[in-house]
Amino acid sequence: MEYSDPRGTRRSKGGMATVSKKGIGALRGALTPAAWAVLIAYALYRLVAYTSYVTNFGFFADPLGYVSDLPFMIGAALGNFTSCAIVFVLCATGRLRRWGLDCRSALLIVALIYLVVAFAPAPLLEEGVATSLLGVLWGLTVTVVRFAAIELLRAERSPMVLIVQLAIAAFLFALGSYGLRSLPPLWSTLFEVAAALVLVPLFGFLRSYLSRLPDDDEGAVPAADGGESWAAAGQEDAVHAGLARFRRTLAESSTPILAASFFELVCGLVNMYASCAHASFAISAQVPLEGSLVCSVLVIAFVALTARVPHSRFMYLVVFPGAIAVFLALPYFGEVWGRSLGTVIYSAYSFTAMLSMFCVIRACRRTGDEVYGIAAFMAAATRLCLMVGLALGWYFGNLREGSTFLHLSIVCVTCVYVLGMVLLLWGFRSSREKRVVKVVEVIVEQPPATFEEFRAARVEELTERYDLSPRERDVLVGLAQGNTAASIAEGLHISTSTAQGYIKSLYVKLGVNKKQQVIDLFQK
Template sequence: MGKRLGDLRQLFTPALLGALAIYASYRLLAYASYVTNFGLEPSPLGYVSNPPFMVGAAVGNLISCALVFVLYAGGRLHSYGLGFRSPLVLVAAIYLIVAFVPHEIVRETVAMSFLGVLWGLMVTVVGFVALELLVGTASSIVLIVQLALSALLFTMGSFVLGLLPPTIAAALCAALALALVPAMQRGRAAVRVNSVPRVVGGLPTLRATLRECSTPILAVAVFELVTGLVNMYAFTSHSSFTIATQAPLEGSLICAVLLTAFVVFATRIPHSRFMYLAVFPGVIAVFLALPYFGDTWGRSLSTIIYTAYTFTAMLSTFCVVRACRRAGDCLYGVAAILSASMRLCLMVGLALGWWFGSLTEGGTFVHLSIVCSVCVYVLGAVVLLWGYRNSRQKPVVEVVEVVVEKEPESFEQFHAGRVEELVERYDLSPRERDVLVGLAQGNTAASIAEGLHLSTSTAQGYIKSLYVKLGVNRKQQVIDLFQK
């Protein structure tokens, strides 16, 4: 246990710790500004705060995503080229107005829908910049720990803000927005040193990225739809769908603790198929149980729902960042698709929830909501299982390619089955797979670097991250893995 923690600490450089803190701060700012409408509505219910604000936020988010995607597709948006200073300064200005001007005056002079549009335009851009800082993370284990710890920090910050008077909380959010300006600038300078070479972007590269992360994007989008439905229904009808106000934060906290503990004890990341075949179907039962047990267990069930939802969102973000790094792709294109998909599905879910909550024909709304949930989840499960089947077929294609291209009696050909088994078990990247084969043959870091056309220091970095994933600390232990 102590050794594993020591290995993780060695992997977390100051640049990676800084990226973690910046991403957690962004999530805190985005969550606080959305659910409280920049502090004008300090007591929200889950995702539902002020419907005009939410509609405006959706419009602003989609506009930002469309603009970023068009620039990316046209090859005019380079990595680390998206601006963030003006959006953060504007966020700080709005918070300062809310902090020092009576809320009644602000509500009279500023339409909440317009304020929501500003939120969507600004926070979406800042979110892309914050997430891009994580692309410089080479180790998959470090990346998942970064996401989990950011959820932990953001949750703790949200709880603290909820205990403060609204004026003080708004002033602190303004200070946080201003502090993120120099922090993001330094974070960019730090991560660009260790980042892999990037292409400018474009649709051919995007297709390669989406092949690896389209299924997780679909999963989290479907979760957004049904979560929005349940929240709006609870907000509109005040009946058996009892959603705990703190459920999103409690779910994030539980997910962060469980995921961090898993990584520390297992020294590996959860496999994506675990989400496809366990988490996703399991939460179907939770959602379908809500109409029948909402009065008694609604608050507890809502926390379970948000825990599973947070895990799905975190794993989807992990897959997106890792796919961009593996493809050498600019993050902005796939991030725009992810953000727009989630926002569209959330709005569809909110609209359905409002409609179901407005029905007055006895228990009809319960049956309709059940039918809606079943249809959505059946569709989602079919596509997810299709993605799972395709992912299972990939290793077969790779082995066939190796058989054709490699010498019949080569080490890699002889141990092809064992190599693919280790790659699958420990979720190794293509480059880590090559390094694994080199170490298993007893090669040194210098010879591996020469064979892969890398610098020796880069090869040593891959070896270090590979040791962490495999749970070993020397080359002989890697060789022993092939004898088991």
């Protein structure tokens, strides 16, 4: 993978070992117990969500793979859309604010459904209506838990820690799924019930702990109404401010959401066609787990070796188009490679899903937006594209010449996605260029004449270059002046331990490990 050095310098091969040691050391210090707890909670959520989907809450002893039972999938889509619509409306009207979505009741319902399916009479559940009802309950409950899990991840300030959390959670989820498949059905069901029940106090504790942390959103970007806070503004102003933040978040995360949605569409198309036409490249139940393992190992290795997260332009221009382009190999190599190509496809799928989630969460932090609105929009968009893909796959799978239409559809969807991504990036680049021109005009007209003006300009430059939060910017100023953590804490009216936490986070972003390096960087 490529990576970018914020200082604009190239690293020699001889320095990669030093970079790796620094990256691992900084990452070890930044992964606090709270970060590990969030990681474990997200991994358990993914395990419960995936296993309950592919086994229909334990109704099927053997996982069904990507294409689950059709009535269950339809019910899951209805439940998903309902949850997304309710959450989005509550968020848009200002009735749902940060840390306002409690998922513990949903987790208890998931555990109860598992027990009912395990001990209910089998003929009662073999009806299509019962399976559809299970799907609706899955969509209503698991979607809510998903939003709450994403909100826990949003609390992480360091981009490097966030992407490592996503990668390790994917690794643990895949290992856990493999382990459950080796257990008898009843023991697997009891484990899922225990996992859901463990998440109830774990989510409650993490929500209580993280909500007490200082709110240092990088979204100190003023809203269209002048940046009034939720508490100070009236209800109508708060709604307008929330919608303005949502629009900025959507503008920044449109490309990742587009990538994840189109990938779901093509995955649904290919898998449903393979299931209906009995094609040899049907993706087995193990392939998604293999893809998650490959993706997580590669991402963790990249972060450990480079001490950086993938640059957004690299993701938009290389990773996302390259991932969706993997499907172009299906018309030519699908019948020959089969299982191997499925692993490649799901590795690309895992990359797309993980990096899309990373970009969306980072966009929420930059804009100061709540995670609920954009998470509901993304979940509804991806589920809608999945259902469209499944419908097209079913239609093509029942045609005599369906394979020809399938191949043409894959090519068309890929081309439309690439074209849409180019248009979005072009618009984003044009808006960035306009803002840069304005900044250059101001700098030319009013060059810094005093040391204070130079220092302020340098602070703003480093804040934008390293994507610092407002509180990290204040800590940067204190360190550049040679102050200690205690002095910085006293000046900012925070505790010394909190100041030390911000210093660690700042070190990770700047790629340094001591105060003198911060001073040297500031004076360059």
